[in-house]
Amino acid sequence: MRTEVIARQKELGRKTAIVLPVFYPRELLTAMDVHAVELWGPPGPPRGPDSGRIQSYVCAVARNALAFLASGGGKDADALLIPHTCDALQGLATLAPDLGGWEKPAFRYHHPKGEDRPSARKFVRSELEALAGELSRLTGKPPDAGRLREAIALQAKIDRLRGTLLSRRAYLETDDGALYRLLRRGEYLWPEDHLAELEDAVRGIREGRRRSGIPLMVTGYVPEPMTLFDLLDAAGAYVAADDYAAIGRRIPLPSEDEDADPLDRLSVLPFRLPPCPTRSADLVRRMAYLEGLYRRSGSAGLVVHIPKFCEPESFDVPAILQRFAGLGAPVLLLETGLEKEMPAQAATRLEAFVENLKYRYPSN
Numbered sequence: 001m002r003t004e005v006i007a008r009q010k011e012l013g014r015k016t017a018i019v020l021p022v023f024y025p026r027e028l029l030t031a032m033d034v035h036a037v038e039l040w041g042p043p044g045p046p047r048g049p050d051s052g053r054i055q056s057y058v059c060a061v062a063r064n065a066l067a068f069l070a071s072g073g074g075k076d077a078d079a080l081l082i083p084h085t086c087d088a089l090q091g092l093a094t095l096a097p098d099l100g101g102w103e104k105p106a107f108r109y110h111h112p113k114g115e116d117r118p119s120a121r122k123f124v125r126s127e128l129e130a131l132a133g134e135l136s137r138l139t140g141k142p143p144d145a146g147r148l149r150e151a152i153a154l155q156a157k158i159d160r161l162r163g164t165l166l167s168r169r170a171y172l173e174t175d176d177g178a179l180y181r182l183l184r185r186g187e188y189l190w191p192e193d194h195l196a197e198l199e200d201a202v203r204g205i206r207e208g209r210r211r212s213g214i215p216l217m218v219t220g221y222v223p224e225p226m227t228l229f230d231l232l233d234a235a236g237a238y239v240a241a242d243d244y245a246a247i248g249r250r251i252p253l254p255s256e257d258e259d260a261d262p263l264d265r266l267s268v269l270p271f272r273l274p275p276c277p278t279r280s281a282d283l284v285r286r287m288a289y290l291e292g293l294y295r296r297s298g299s300a301g302l303v304v305h306i307p308k309f310c311e312p313e314s315f316d317v318p319a320i321l322q323r324f325a326g327l328g329a330p331v332l333l334l335e336t337g338l339e340k341e342m343p344a345q346a347a348t349r350l351e352a353f354v355e356n357l358k359y360r361y362p363s364n
């Protein structure tokens with residue numbers, strides 16, 4: 001599927017960049033005719049022996065990505081973009097060109113860590129300018145403020161629709177598996193094509209219909225394995241609130257900030273996102289955000305779903321467990337790799353968790 005999408009974008013004269021998780025200025029790439037294709041692994045076993053160049057106690061996202069790139073998986077792409085998400089990806093930025101056979105341009109993007117402040121905005125702006133320069137060399141086109149404004153507006157529309165689908169999901173006919181497959185197509189579709197699919201999906205919201213089952217909140221990194229949603233569905237539960245880094249945490253919170261200069265607007269955007277441990281968000285703010293999301297969604301329990309060996313996600317787990325214990329909220333902690341299917345033990349724990357909630361909340 002991605003191969004065809006890439007081929008189509010190339011026919012349209014666009015370059016392709018493979019982008020590692022999580023946060024990057026997609027608007028800038030769009031404005032410069034660079035098609036972003038995100039690489040979250042990929043899932044399944046590593047595609048070659050080069051995963052062994054990284055220690056076995058590093059997450060599967062980084063190990064699989066190196067194996068994929070080293071085995072020629074990114075041969076159709078023109079460049080690699082590695083955000084400074086964590087130590088593992090920082091290492092990959094060196095390993096992929098040095099040992100992974102990646103000979104095309106490899107760009108780095110340092111997104112801000114911590115909370116909003118003038119120096120951080122200035123820092124983001126300088127990172128954006130540096131990346132714009134590299135993309136310009138890749139495409140042979142100069143940055144264009146008008147096109148950047150259009151790309152920002154386009155992405156804002158996409159984010160609004162994604163937010164609507166997540167917050168109104170109880171009124172959709174599609175199940176969670178189909179909804180998440182749609183949302184994840186945004187990882188590789190050209191933004192206008194993704195927008196058209198989202199508009200179509202939003203038209204399917206029917207206020208008169210409301211989903212039955214146990215509503216759950218999920219916080220974590222990336223919804224892999226995707227069979228998680230089939231398991232929840234079969235057990236009689238659904239995701240009522242999403243705090244995945246790959247999904248809900250990439251939808252900006254409402255804001256009045258409307259800087260005229262497009263690069264200034266882009267410099268502010270990271271601070272409008274929900275708090276995320278990969279951006280070293282303030283723990284107090286994050287716990288308040290998670291509690292608010294949980295309460296508003298009417299969830300009956302929380303699933304903390306993180307990748308094995310993921311340092312940023314693991315850092316916040318003790319605080320999450322403590323906060324939700326204080327709320328009297330049932331919590332299930334699931335650690336998974338990038339398996340194609342949910343491991344049997346994790347599936348059993350998930351089913352037992354939902355069964356337990358059915359007894360606690362029989363009216364659902």
Ligand code: SF4
Pocket residue numbers: 021059060061062085086087088089221278307309310311312313
């Ligand atoms: S899963 Fe965690 S440790 Fe691995 S690349 Fe992502 S943020 Fe980094």
